[in-house]
Amino acid sequence: MFGRSVARMKSFLLDDGQDKRAEAHDRKFIGIDANVDLPMHKPIAELGPGELFGEMTCRTFQPRSATVVAREPCVMVEMLRVILDMLVGTRQISEASKSMSKALKAPTFKGTSFKAQMDEKYRQRSLETHLRSVPLFASVGDEFLKYLKEKVELVSYNQNDVICREGEEADAFYLIRSGMVRVSQAMPGGEMVRTYLSRGDFFGEIGLLHAINRIATCAALDAVDVVKVPAAEFNLMLEKFPGVRAQLEPVADARMAATRGRVAPAGLRLDDYLNQGLFEAQNLLLIDLDNCTRCDACVQACAKAHDGISRLLRDGLRYDHFLVATACRSCRDPLCMTQCPVGSIRRKENLEIIIEDWCIGCGKCAELCPYGNINMHPLEVTKEVRTEVKSPNPNIPPTVKIEKKKSTTYKANTCDLCTQLSVPSCVYACPHDAAKRVDPQRFFGDALEMQNKLFDDEWTPARRYETHHTH
Template identity: 40%
Template sequence: MSNVPSSSSEPSSSKVDFNVDGLVASQREDEGLFARDIDGQLIRVEKATATELEENVTLTIDGREVTVKKAQPTRDSQGNILRGEDGLPIPRPTTIYDAASEAFVRKPGDPHPIATLCHKEHLPPVGVCRVCVVEATEMTRRGPRSRLVPSCVQRVTNDMVVSTLRSEADPAAAARVKTASQTVIELLMADHLPENQTDAPGNELAAIAKSMGVAQSRFSPPPISRGQDDSSKMILVDHDQCILCGRCQRGCNWVKENKVIGRGEKGYATRISFDLDDPMGQSSCVSCGECAVSCPTGALQFQPSFIDTQLKRVRDDMIAGKKDGDIVGADELIKYPLFSGIPYKFLQFNGAAVVRRVLAKDDVLCREGEYGSTAFIILKGEFEIFLSSTRGAVRNKSVGGLRGLFGGLKTVVEKVGGKARLADVGAASLSEDQRILRNEEDVILGEMTCLNRYPRSATVVSTGEAEVLEIKRNVLHMLQRNAVSRDILDRVYRERSLRGQLSGLPIFNPLDDASKDKAAEFLKDKADLITVDPGQIIFRQGENADNYYVNRLGFVKVTQAYGRNERVLNYLGPGNGFGEIGLLSSMGNQFGSPVGTDSVAGVRTATCTALDHVELIRIRGEDFRELLETFPDLRNALATKAKEILSRDEEARGRLQAVEADEYLDQGLYLAQSLLVLDLERCTRCDECTKACADTHDGVTRLVRDGLRFDKFLVASSCRSCMDPYCLVGCPVDAIHRNGDSLEIEIEDYCIGCGLCAENCPYGNINMHGFPKQEVNESGKLVTVYEELDGGKLPVVQQRATTCDLCRSVDGKPSCVYACPHEAAFRMTGEQLLEMTKRTN
């Protein structure tokens, strides 16, 4: 402030003009845009508002006019919209980087005009590396004002003109941006890029330097070395290559929520740290690999020995399982446009996550009724989709006889009545002369089963020679981090599956096939896809009815208030529609078909709440009403159904409540397909069940004779084979999945022991079991690996997840059930337990 000129002899601070055009005001405006958080990182002060989600902003980037929303919904790492307590999206400002992505990156492989190191679209921006600098010109009272700004945090404004280093519209501005970016890159190279890393695959700093034509840095290296940390058996830490971009911190703390990585020291010595500055191998790190996958340099790399060991385990599993196909390595995969947005280190970490399969004519790609943990990227060829009139469902059935009555199981495929619901390929029912064909233009097959963990709903057969890439669930999750790849998956779903699901909705049963197709076509571009978190209310009793919903995935609880009490009326699984009563009642007089008895027109008659992670198809009220105007048969059928629901007597409405429906739903029993149930009136607590389990599985028991009570039964802590198993979500190496032919959850030998599956299981049915690490020596003999500790040798202990597989790995006969001397142990579904409770009451 003392540098501001003043004509007065008085102190300058008393004469400073703080108007908008003044120098001090300009400086204050610049500094006021940012603040520092507790980590010392720059963050924006101003927050986006909900109204800005609907406001358009038009700007120009490299001569191209772009129109975007002033704010965007905040998303998690998988692209799901984050919502506040009111259920509304949490807005965040649209940045220049966002606008450039929308304008220039239309398909996988399209180059982004703005380079960046510290930012990834699935992470919250921090703006610390300054590699993404652009020149932004805005109008002020004094005329145009140009500044170099970091594009990942600078929000867009109307009539803003942006020039990147690739701008042909303004070469002078492009030169200024390029000079600034090259200087930043040179500084980073001098401090953090060793000579042996200049061509290293996956090193983003080296790649950006090469793209900018920077071969070497003009600046001197730092005066000190920050050292290396090789204490982890999985990840090598080279602090000298760390650029302090914070991507590993956000990956660990925000994406995985492990809260392990922070920062330590000051000045040149500043580096990432683990817990309270412990070596990585001695910290609480769970070795999920997210930090190494996020790192843009060689600061965090997977140990070569770990990569080789993991690859060998996966190859051995493929050979043991007699699975066909060739493993596609990271160096080849990264050349495919669809995989260009996936970090090289992730592909390296999951060295066998993608398999190339070559099929001849009439080869089966996947079968209806199977559980699948993979999806298929179509490279060439054509596939035909086949449906049966009934859908196959894999179930555990009694083997018969007295022992079978009390728990003996065999795995069979039952036929479940009703038309097939084709979640994977987009048609609910077909006439005999109708065919569904898919080719490389459709990009992907089987993605819905891979994501929602339900059985495959169709059989896919090649019509000629074909080639696909079979990818695991964790690769598909990584694809969803990239907006362009995610848009492709959403488009494929909307064009195929959404239309098929709409035409197969139960509400359309009164219509003929032609009318179903017409109704589905009408709704295809009007329906919204929304996600609802567990416990979130979709709508409340007494609210105005505005939308109709179709449950695509998960379970919804329907409750109704009676005075001070609330009763559970129903719970709705995938494929069910709800919300029609309130909409129909508002149209009763218009159509001459009133549906309410005591209900208020246009008001919700019940409360609907998500029991777990629910995905819904939402049809807006005005579109729903237009649909009913077009199809009178549909209107009349829905009105009849609504009358039946509203005229149920008190006894019928309380049916579920009479058998403790609250506990049944709260304990998640409705999802269970294979509960271990102990009859406490027979059980003598002899523990023969747990002993038999431990004896069968080499001393490691997979059940605990403890758990939740339901009526007179104890639901023991043993894998339930849930219909929608949370344990499968997020495994970094896809080592846990459901058996392709049955219900059992399997954990492969290449499990890295990160514990995410155990944490995700809401019932505590997955345990982490430690065991000494063993390797094959030069003689081909399996030996225990030891490490020096306090002058002695101790085995290197690692852990692995274990869970009940219904003894499928042994003989398929649950030892816990067969060992019970009092016939008190049973294996059954949640529905069977509910029915048994009804009978005993």
């Protein structure tokens, strides 16, 4: 039905590592005729014929959490992420992304038993691997983790859904498995955003530790999955494992102190940071407008490094005194990868976007990027055209005339972070140290830290948070 370009048979020998960490993020496997192990420091599961694996990374765009090893020679069906998306159903897309990208839709086979089976396995594996990987649970024994796994639930929220509201009774503790959560408090004249939390963070501990109502409202910034630990199991865990309480109390006390008597300092534009989607980025190209002379050396250097085609525009949104250049942001939820019909776009562990040579130029990835960071560039190709020329004499067989004709096709292009070089060309070429590649969350600082430091007039962005700078 889908053809060889999206699904294929693969054979593996004994001890072959099939699903290695940080590799093949855009593929999943179905075992056909043999057993495989899922080791994670120690084996955590054994899969047999017909079992699925690799689906969690395809759905969350996160690195692999385990390595799969063949216990005996086996045959697998490997399929691209696009087929999994079609079988499981359309993902929830943020309203901000929808407003910027009009092509956000995907075919789906709703109501299939495959989708129900996938959802059940996804929940089971997500809970187990997440609980094992959270540092907070380092002191919790395996036996209690198994008990906890049966008591917690995996809950999903769409954009702007309220997870817990300020003033309500504290009834659960939450671990963020994927997505971003906004933490805010009611203030005279409106609401003040205190911070934002992402994958691996937790919230809800203050009300449970101090037996008080919620002191803040937590809402989903985009599609969010959380592990919800009910209050009874949370309190039992604190009682049995004092090490967990010892880790939680300093965090809760610091968060409580940060909310007392604080007002929004002048110049802090956290709302802009959220509205512009900067919280979704992992690697931003920033241009310091106080230093930039508009010489375009960055654009020219990019073009020279990429066969005359620049992959950045010195234009974009402004945040503080920085220009957020039009270049790939390495989004946490890369919409550009979700609907490629031939699976030609993928991302490596170092955040480099790879667009394979089999790109058919359909432009779907460019349509889906909410920030205009993928462009379609024309390519001239030469094809052989064979024409059959019949002879006037019926006794003479026709001849084949071969002509070479030029035609134009298109291929997607986006920033590749110049990973083959020590520093991105645009950053290296800037004569005024205005161009920087940064991790925005670290560069601009955690929102609570920003508020505290700015309140005392101490905070400035530190160079240690840059991924690349010129000198």
